[in-house]
Amino acid sequence: MRFVLLTGGAGYIGSHTYLALHAAGLTPVILDDFSNSSPVVLERLQRLTGQPVLCERGSVADKARVQALIERYKMTAVIHFAGFKAVGESVAQPLKYFANNLGGMVSLLQAMDATDCRTLLFSSSATVYGDPATVPITEQFPRSYTNPYGHTKLVCEDMLSALCASNPAWRVGVLRYFNPVGAHPSGLIGEDPSGLPNNLMPYVAQVAVGKRPFLNVYGRDYATPDGTGVRDYIHVEDLAAGHVAALQKLLSASENFTVNLGTGQGYSVLEVVRAFEQASGQLVPCQFAPRRSGDVAQCYADASLAHSLLNWRATRTLADMCADAWHWQSCNPDGYR
Numbered sequence: 001m002r003f004v005l006l007t008g009g010a011g012y013i014g015s016h017t018y019l020a021l022h023a024a025g026l027t028p029v030i031l032d033d034f035s036n037s038s039p040v041v042l043e044r045l046q047r048l049t050g051q052p053v054l055c056e057r058g059s060v061a062d063k064a065r066v067q068a069l070i071e072r073y074k075m076t077a078v079i080h081f082a083g084f085k086a087v088g089e090s091v092a093q094p095l096k097y098f099a100n101n102l103g104g105m106v107s108l109l110q111a112m113d114a115t116d117c118r119t120l121l122f123s124s125s126a127t128v129y130g131d132p133a134t135v136p137i138t139e140q141f142p143r144s145y146t147n148p149y150g151h152t153k154l155v156c157e158d159m160l161s162a163l164c165a166s167n168p169a170w171r172v173g174v175l176r177y178f179n180p181v182g183a184h185p186s187g188l189i190g191e192d193p194s195g196l197p198n199n200l201m202p203y204v205a206q207v208a209v210g211k212r213p214f215l216n217v218y219g220r221d222y223a224t225p226d227g228t229g230v231r232d233y234i235h236v237e238d239l240a241a242g243h244v245a246a247l248q249k250l251l252s253a254s255e256n257f258t259v260n261l262g263t264g265q266g267y268s269v270l271e272v273v274r275a276f277e278q279a280s281g282q283l284v285p286c287q288f289a290p291r292r293s294g295d296v297a298q299c300y301a302d303a304s305l306a307h308s309l310l311n312w313r314a315t316r317t318l319a320d321m322c323a324d325a326w327h328w329q330s331c332n333p334d335g336y337r
């Protein structure tokens, strides 16, 4: 059996990747402190796989525990999802983000090094591109940050570069997610933000299901076709498949890589709202509001490198993303609570 450690594996991306790894014949092991996820996910994953879920409740910062876990299962690789990811919160509480996202990465890498487990996929983000001069964005674009959350992703990438330069035994894949949305078609797992959703799709879904009265559209004076922000929304099932392809590449080749995981197609806020209304049959009332600080006008990927290097590309449409997000939301109006 080939065991793969998923730090933060009970989270939104982690739980969908769990299923994709299981389907690919690998055995995922979750490490999660449930600070931003729910143990209910474990029951859902067991229902979907028909197998008991291997999960340890704990923090990636607990080096001794991580080391023991890696040794117990002789992990083939680690996928590092665990981290805080709310842009606004990172501005208000930068130390919380530096301690958790940077401290957790250092601790994990030390535990991996100490147990000779040096194959890692890192969950990075398109936020490292800051405000791109042009679109679509390739992996060669300059990096920058506009908030402490994005800063931690950029620094984590730099840590990994330095580590690989110091020891060629490391096999590292950096995956820069664009905007993950949607849910597993079963409706049993999905995105479950705590409190007021920061991100567009879960907020739209909550308006459609009647939990919120309307959507605030942050800015309609951007240099985009309809004036609202344009992003590269990628179905979380495509993202999960991208992780399996990236892991298989790491295990079969001797090169490290950094790839965009996006569709290469940008959609505006209003296009997403319209697609969601069509998919759900529900109205999504909108109110135009001032721009949100830190937002950029356009951000979408040139996804060609992931295709050429990993033989992977996103296949699901915006309609699929909205239909699956709606199915999850309508089956679980209060998420996992």
Ligand code: WQD
Binding pocket: 085, 087, 125, 126, 127, 177, 178, 179, 180, 198, 199, 200, 201, 203, 215, 216, 217, 218, 219, 228, 229, 230, 231, 269, 292, 295
């Ligand atoms: C998308 C568009 C908003 C909410 C962030 C992080 C990124 C990743 C994904 C973690 C923008 C508009 C949004 C709302 C709106 N997070 N919007 N009303 O900002 O592109 O990316 O989340 O990995 O790292 O930076 O995603 O979904 O917040 O916003 O009008 O209530 O929707 O202005 O144009 P974003 P988002």
